[in-house]
Amino acid sequence: MERIDFSQPSRQSSKGILVIFALNTFKFIRRYFVIFLALGLSVSKDESFYFLTTTSLTLIIIGVFLLILVLAILKYLNFKFHLDKDQFYLSSGIINKDTAIIPKSKIQNVYIKQNFIQQLINVVSLTIETAGDDKAEIEINALSRSSALELKKQLFIKRQVTDIDLVDETSQSSVFFKISMWRLFLEGISQNHIKSFLVIVSFVFGLYNEFKNYLEDLGISDHVQASVNIESGTIINVVLANMFVVVLAVLGSMLFSVIHTFVSNFNLEVIENEDTIEINKGLFNKLSLILVPEKIQNIIIKTNRLKQSLGLHTLSIKQAMVNKKQQKNFKIVALEKHQVAHLIEKVFILYNGSGQYHKPEVYYKRMLTFRSISIGAFINIPAFFIFGNSFWMVNIIMIPWIALFVHFTYKKASYQITDKYLTITSGFIDRVRNISELQKIQSVQLKQSIFQKRKKIATIHIATASDKVKILCVTEENAKSIVDYLLFKVES
Amino acid sequence: MFTNKQINLETLPAIDDVALKPISKQYLKIIILNRLLFYGLILSALIFAKFKVMHSNFHLIFVYLFSTVVLFCILNLVGSILAFKKRKFAIREYDVIYSKGLLVNSVSVVPISRIQHLEISRSWIARRFNLATLKIFTAGESGIDLRIAGLNYSEAKQINDFLSNRVNGTD
Numbered sequence: 001m002e003r004i005d006f007s008q009p010s011r012q013s014s015k016g017i018l019v020i021f022a023l024n025t026f027k028f029i030r031r032y033f034v035i036f037l038a039l040g041l042s043v044s045k046d047e048s049f050y051f052l053t054t055t056s057l058t059l060i061i062i063g064v065f066l067l068i069l070v071l072a073i074l075k076y077l078n079f080k081f082h083l084d085k086d087q088f089y090l091s092s093g094i095i096n097k098d099t100a101i102i103p104k105s106k107i108q109n110v111y112i113k114q115n116f117i118q119q120l121i122n123v124v125s126l127t128i129e130t131a132g133d134d135k136a137e138i139e140i141n142a143l144s145r146s147s148a149l150e151l152k153k154q155l156f157i158k159r160q161v162t163d164i165d166l167v168d169e170t171s172q173s174s175v176f177f178k179i180s181m182w183r184l185f186l187e188g189i190s191q192n193h194i195k196s197f198l199v200i201v202s203f204v205f206g207l208y209n210e211f212k213n214y215l216e217d218l219g220i221s222d223h224v225q226a227s228v229n230i231e232s233g234t235i236i237n238v239v240l241a242n243m244f245v246v247v248l249a250v251l252g253s254m255l256f257s258v259i260h261t262f263v264s265n266f267n268l269e270v271i272e273n274e275d276t277i278e279i280n281k282g283l284f285n286k287l288s289l290i291l292v293p294e295k296i297q298n299i300i301i302k303t304n305r306l307k308q309s310l311g312l313h314t315l316s317i318k319q320a321m322v323n324k325k326q327q328k329n330f331k332i333v334a335l336e337k338h339q340v341a342h343l344i345e346k347v348f349i350l351y352n353g354s355g356q357y358h359k360p361e362v363y364y365k366r367m368l369t370f371r372s373i374s375i376g377a378f379i380n381i382p383a384f385f386i387f388g389n390s391f392w393m394v395n396i397i398m399i400p401w402i403a404l405f406v407h408f409t410y411k412k413a414s415y416q417i418t419d420k421y422l423t424i425t426s427g428f429i430d431r432v433r434n435i436s437e438l439q440k441i442q443s444v445q446l447k448q449s450i451f452q453k454r455k456k457i458a459t460i461h462i463a464t465a466s467d468k469v470k471i472l473c474v475t476e477e478n479a480k481s482i483v484d485y486l487l488f489k490v491e492s
Numbered sequence: 493m494f495t496n497k498q499i500n501l502e503t504l505p506a507i508d509d510v511a512l513k514p515i516s517k518q519y520l521k522i523i524i525l526n527r528l529l530f531y532g533l534i535l536s537a538l539i540f541a542k543f544k545v546m547h548s549n550f551h552l553i554f555v556y557l558f559s560t561v562v563l564f565c566i567l568n569l570v571g572s573i574l575a576f577k578k579r580k581f582a583i584r585e586y587d588v589i590y591s592k593g594l595l596v597n598s599v600s601v602v603p604i605s606r607i608q609h610l611e612i613s614r615s616w617i618a619r620r621f622n623l624a625t626l627k628i629f630t631a632g633e634s635g636i637d638l639r640i641a642g643l644n645y646s647e648a649k650q651i652n653d654f655l656s657n658r659v660n661g662t663d
Contacts, residue, residue, distance in 0.1 A: 443606060446599040447598045449596045450595055465631040481504075484504045
C-alpha cells in the first residue's frame with residue numbers, strides 16, 4: 001500500500017461537505033422538530049398563519065437548507081490537519097479560528113466510525129480522544145477508509161522513529177475473537193429485560209406526553225376506550241386482556257434487547273495487535289477503536305448465573321476521563337471464560353487470578369439489611385397512596401426480595417490484593433469482577449461511621465483515574481494495614 | 493534484575509503512627525459565621541414573609557416553622573463545633589493525609605506522586621482571618637480530591653511550595 005503523506009496540512013475528503021451538511025441538517029431538524037410539528041398543525045388548521053403561502057414556505061425551507069450547505073462548505077474549507085513526528089495539528093473554525101495540537105503520547109484512543117450516510121458514500125470518520133474533558137476530542141468527519149487506517153497507524157507509531165517503514169514489517173495482528181450469530185442471539189436473549197422494558201415504557205411515555213394534545217385532538221383515545229370497553233365484558237375477558245398485555249410487554253422487551261444487542265454488536269471483532277487491542281463492531285454505526293493497554297485503568301467483567309452457564313462474559317474497559325457515551329463502546333460481549341482470561345493478561349501482563357479472596361465482615365450483612373429495610377419502609381408511603389389500605393401487600397414481595405438481596409450481595413462480595421493487582425467482586429444478580437492495577441491508584445480513603453467505629457469496622461475507598469472501588473466492611477485493623485500496603489505500593 | 497521479595501507487613505510505615513495536626517482555631521469562627529449567616533437569611537426571610545403573607549394558615553404554623561429553623565441552627569452549630577476537632581491533616585514524605593467528619597469519619601490519603609495540580613483559594617472572610625484553603629487535585633473525575641480548609645496563609649503557602657517542588661521533582 002502506498003504511504004499517504006500527512007506531513008502537509010490537508011483537508012478531509014471532499015465528500016466531507018456532504019457528511020457535514022447531513023449531520024447539521026439532522027441536528028437542525030432534531031432540535032426544532034417539535035416547533036415544526038406545532039407549526040405544521042396550526043397551518044393545517046388555518047389559524048393565524050394564513051400569510052404563509054405554499055411558495056413562501058418552500059422558499060424559507062430552501063433558504064434554510066442553502067444556509068446550512070454554505071456553512072458546511074465553509075466548515076470544510078477551514079478544516080485542515082497534519083501530522084509531524086510527534087504531534088497532531090488541526091486548525092478549524094469559520095470565524096473563530098482554532099488550532100489544536102495533540103502530542104502523540106497523550107492520545108488515549110482513536111476510533112474509526114461509519115454512520116449510515118458515511119456508509120452510503122463510502123467514507124469513515126476518525127475521532128481522536130485525549131484524557132482531557134469531553135470537549136477536547138477531535139473528529140474528522142470524512143476520510144477514505146485506507147487513509148483513515150493509515151492515519152490511525154501513524155498516530156500510534158512510537159515517537160522518534162525515523163524510519164517508519166521498518167515498523168510496518170514488525171507489527172503483526174491477528175483476529176482474536178469474532179462473534180457468531182448464535183452467540184450474539186444468546187447474549188441478546190440473556191440481557192436484563194427489565195431494563196429494556198423500562199426504556200420502552202419511558203420512550204412511549206415521553207412520546208405520549210409530547211403529543212398528548214395532538215392525540216386528544218385526533219380523538220384516538222376515544223377509539224381506544226371504545227375498543228377496550230367491548231372486551232371488558234366478563235372477568236375472564238379482563239384476565240385474558242391483562243395476560244395479553246403482560247405477554248406483549250415481555251415479548252416486546254425481549255425483542256428490543258435482542259435487536260439492541262444485534263445493532264450495537266453486529267460483527268464484533270477483537271483484533272490483537274502487537275501492543276494494542278482493536279475492537280470493531282456495529283451494524284448501522286460501524287465502529288473501530290483502538291485501546292492502548294498502558295492507558296487502561298480498570299477492567300470489569302460481568303456475568304450472571306444464566307450467562308455463565310451459556311459461557312457468556314462481558315468485559316468492559318475503563319480509561320481515564322472518557323465520556324459516558326463513549327464508555328459504553330468499550331464493551332466486549334459474549335466472551336468465553338478463557339478468552340476473558342487471555343484479554344486480561346494482554347492488558348495486565350502479570351495477572352493470573354490466583355491468590356486468596358477475602359470476605360467482608362458479617363457486619364456488611366447488617367448494614368445491607370438496615371439500608372434495604374429503610375428503603376423498603378419508605379416505599380410503603382407511595383404504596384399507601386396507590387393501593388389504599390391494602391398497601392402492606394407490597395411487603396409480601398419486598399421482604400423475600402430484601403432477604404435474597406442481602407444474602408446474595410454478601411455472598412458475592414469479596415476482595416483480593418496481590419502483589420500488583422486489586423480485584424473486587426460484587427453484585428446481586430450479576431457477578432461483577434473489577435480489576436485494577438495497584439500502580440494506577442490515585443488516592444485512598446478510609447471511611448468509618450460512628451456505628452462502624454463501635455464495632456471496629458471500616459470501609460476503604462480506592463480511586464483510580466477512571467473509577468472508584470470500595471472494599472466494604474473489613475476490620476479496622478485490616479483496613480489500616482491494607483491502606484498502608486496500597487500506599488507503599490503506589491509510593492515505592 | 494527483577495526481584496520479588498516478600499514484604500513484611502509489620503515493617504511498613506503505618507498510618508496509625510502519624511501525628512495529625514489540627515487546623516487553625518480561627519477557622520471555627522468562619523464556620524460559625526457562615527452558619528449564622530445562612531440561618532440568619534432564612535429566619536429574616538420567614539419574618540419578612542410574616543408581614544407580607546395574608547393567608548391565615550401561614551400565621552398558624554409560623555411559630556413552628558421559626559422554632560424548627562432555630563432548632564436546626566443550634567443542632568448544626570453544635571455538630572460543626574464537635575466535628576471541627578476532627579479536621580486534621582499531616583504531610584508525610586510521600587503523601588498528604590486529611591481526616592475529617594464526626595458521624596462519618598474519613599481519612600483520605602493522596603500520594604504526592606499522584607497530585608495533578610494544587611490551588612490555594614481564600615474567600616473574603618478567610619482573608620480577614622489570614623486563612624487559606626489548600627486544594628489538592630488528582631487525575632480523573634471520580635478521584636478523591638483533598639480540600640484542606642482553614643490553614644494559616646503562610647502555612648498553606650509553605651505546604652504548597654513543598655508539594656509542588658516534590659511533584660516537579662526538584663527536591
